[in-house]
Amino acid sequence: MISFSGILLLTMRELWAKKVVIGLFAVSSLVLISVAFALNLDVVDGSLASVRLFGQSEEAQISLEQLVFAIESVVAGAAYWIGILLALFASAPLFTTLVDEGHIDLLLSKPMARWKLLGGHVAGVWGTMLGLVVYLLGGVWLLMSIKSGVWNPQFLLAIFLVVGLFAVMYGVVVLIGTWTESTALSLIVTYGLIFVSLVLAGVNQITPQLSTGSRAVFYGLYHTLPNFAEVTTIVSSLARGKAVADWYPLVSSLLFGGAAYGIGAWIFQRRDF
Amino acid sequence: MPDAPAVSVTNLTKTYRSGLVRRESVRALDGVTLSVPPGTIFGLLGPNGAGKSTMVKILLDVVHASSGEAALFGVPSTTPAARERLGYLPEDHEFPGFLTAEQVLHIYGRMAGVSSADRAERIPELLDRVGLAERSGSKVRGFSKGMAQRLGIAQALLNEPDLLFLDEPTDGVDPVGRRDIRDLLLWLRDRGTTVFLNSHLLSEVEKVCSRVAILQDGTVVRQGTTEKLTAVERVYDIVATPIPDETLHELDGRLRRADEPAAEEGLHRYHAQTEDRAGLNGILDRLRSAGVELESVQPLRQTLEDYFIDVVGTTEKPEAAGESEPASPNG
Numbered sequence: 002m003i004s005f006s007g008i009l010l011l012t013m014r015e016l017w018a019k020k021v022v023i024g025l026f027a028v029s030s031l032v033l034i035s036v037a038f039a040l041n042l043d044v045v046d047g048s049l050a051s052v053r054l055f056g057q058s059e060e061a062q063i064s065l066e067q068l069v070f071a072i073e074s075v076v077a078g079a080a081y082w083i084g085i086l087l088a089l090f091a092s093a094p095l096f097t098t099l100v101d102e103g104h105i106d107l108l109l110s111k112p113m114a115r116w117k118l119l120g121g122h123v124a125g126v127w128g129t130m131l132g133l134v135v136y137l138l139g140g141v142w143l144l145m146s147i148k149s150g151v152w153n154p155q156f157l158l159a160i161f162l163v164v165g166l167f168a169v170m171y172g173v174v175v176l177i178g179t180w181t182e183s184t185a186l187s188l189i190v191t192y193g194l195i196f197v198s199l200v201l202a203g204v205n206q207i208t209p210q211l212s213t214g215s216r217a218v219f220y221g222l223y224h225t226l227p228n229f230a231e232v233t234t235i236v237s238s239l240a241r242g243k244a245v246a247d248w249y250p251l252v253s254s255l256l257f258g259g260a261a262y263g264i265g266a267w268i269f270q271r272r273d274f
Numbered sequence: 275m276p277d278a279p280a281v282s283v284t285n286l287t288k289t290y291r292s293g294l295v296r297r298e299s300v301r302a303l304d305g306v307t308l309s310v311p312p313g314t315i316f317g318l319l320g321p322n323g324a325g326k327s328t329m330v331k332i333l334l335d336v337v338h339a340s341s342g343e344a345a346l347f348g349v350p351s352t353t354p355a356a357r358e359r360l361g362y363l364p365e366d367h368e369f370p371g372f373l374t375a376e377q378v379l380h381i382y383g384r385m386a387g388v389s390s391a392d393r394a395e396r397i398p399e400l401l402d403r404v405g406l407a408e409r410s411g412s413k414v415r416g417f418s419k420g421m422a423q424r425l426g427i428a429q430a431l432l433n434e435p436d437l438l439f440l441d442e443p444t445d446g447v448d449p450v451g452r453r454d455i456r457d458l459l460l461w462l463r464d465r466g467t468t469v470f471l472n473s474h475l476l477s478e479v480e481k482v483c484s485r486v487a488i489l490q491d492g493t494v495v496r497q498g499t500t501e502k503l504t505a506v507e508r509v510y511d512i513v514a515t516p517i518p519d520e521t522l523h524e525l526d527g528r529l530r531r532a533d534e535p536a537a538e539e540g541l542h543r544y545h546a547q548t549e550d551r552a553g554l555n556g557i558l559d560r561l562r563s564a565g566v567e568l569e570s571v572q573p574l575r576q577t578l579e580d581y582f583i584d585v586v587g588t589t590e591k592p593e594a595a596g597e598s599e600p601a602s603p604n605g
Contacts, residue, residue, distance in 0.1 A: 007385030011370070014381070018372040103366040106336040110362035110439070111385040112354045273290070273337040
């Protein structure tokens with residue numbers, strides 16, 4: 002266990018030394034400061050009378066609940082898209098560094114199984130991202146709830162969705178990184194899958210236009226590849242306190258992530274470094 | 275297993291395969307068998323591409339063997355338990371530059387399974403031993419190659435290993451640092467640690483290694499004690515008072531003046547070549563009868579570098595090299 006904690010700690014230290022991660026933390030802090038000090042809500046008898054942002058007062062056109070949900074939704078959406086893309090950009094080189102000659106052989110010479118080494122690294126990356134997302138989304142939720150009195154515990158589930166989908170996409174980095182040891186290729190494939198998911202999200206609109214064969218291929222991709230873009234809808238529903246209509250995009254994405262980690266770990270276990 | 279060799283390798287082979295369409299294979303190790311007794315400093319030598327790094331990587335389970343067996347103190351090298359009492363310094367190691375020397379040792383020590391209390395005790399001692407005590411709080415990115423190398427050695431020693439693998443430990447280290455590392459290795463040997471050294475600096479290897487093996491084209495072509503391997507068969511170095519020319523002539527080429535001078539004034543150095551022990555005694559009897567006074571008689575040695583060049587320059591790849599198989603480079 003002590004060996005596992007060593008690689009976990011090393012990974013976290015390496016991530017926190019990345020400028021992108023420090024930048025994400027700084028931006029998250031700015032958002033929290035803005036919500037805490039720049040956004041003032043005048044609540045009269047449980048209703049929103051006016052909103053003051055950076056001292057500019059506006060008469061409220063929407064309900065207090067709508068405003069809280071809108072702010073939480075924007076922050077969760079930004080954390081999902083911008084946060085995950087930047088977090089992948091920051092963490093992908095770390096995996097290539099892990100399997101670099103001179104580094105991986107030193108790590109493998111320690112008395113721990115390969116799966117533990119890989120597990121410690123992945124846990125370190127997940128842990129750091131969880132910390133950042135809890136800091137941003139948890140902080141925004143707490144501040145908004147205290148300020149408005151509108152408590153939306155469902156929003157907290159968005160934290161796990163953001164971290165979960167980051168973890169799914171990091172699985173691609175692990176798979177491609179173990180196979181090719183190339184940061185560039187890992188990021189190209191990962192971002193490529195995110196781009197493809199934007200197209201796959203239009204499954205209901207696109208498939209009626211396709212021939213039977215093409216439709217089968219499209220459905221095959223839809224059910225196999227991560228539905229990154231569609232999961233945004235779930236995040237948005239949670240942030241708005243609405244019931245989630247369809248959990249399938251999340252489930253299929255998590256299954257894809259599990260498969261990516263499984264194959265990546267299999268290659269990692271078998272290959273020579 | 276208390277009596278097991280520190281390193282034992284039996285019929286080890288490794289074939290690297292590459293290419294997706296046109297499969298190419300390279301046989302890096304071809305039936306290597308060798309054994310390193312505990313408490314020795316062992317040198318693995320060989321020209322570039324001989325299979326030295328592959329051999330070390332298989333012992334550390336960084337590379338998987340194609341066939342054969344490898345064990346550390348009797349434990350198969352593929353199990354994590356085999357690496358519990360092991361320290362390793364890779365050739366081109368790179369520690370995260372943002373960490374201080376002390377932080378590096380804490381994190382890598384933790385990965386080696388060293389408890390917090392033991393790390394707190396050993397880290398200052400080790401930093402002092404490798405001459406980095408005053409730089410313990412400095413970030414590694416500012417370290418010279420030699421300093422990084424010394425930090426790497428401290429990292430390898432943190433779990434008080436019984437077996438230490440060092441890959442080019444004196445690479446980039448200045449002469450004073452090299453001597454410090456040499457002294458450290460001898461100190462470790464005296465404490466019972468087995469050191470497995472992979473180095474191109476044959477003069478360094480010769481100074482510290484009691485046993486060596488030479489790999490060529492993936493096969494062990496020679497292995498044995500450094501003393502035996504570097505001894506020139508049946509050639510003796512004799513230091514004596516000047517031998518009259520007629521005596522030299524009488525010995526018919528079995529005794530000749532050496533190129534190197536004797537250390538002491540008034541003495542000369544000669545080399546005697548004989549068929550057997552009786553032949554050597556015959557030469558010595560003849561010298562005594564000629565009134566020559568003998569200062570010393572000892573087997574002639576060549577440097578490990580000369581021996582190595584002779585071996586790798588002339589050796590045909592054998593079917594298999596047996597255990598402790600010194601051979602005369604002249605023979």
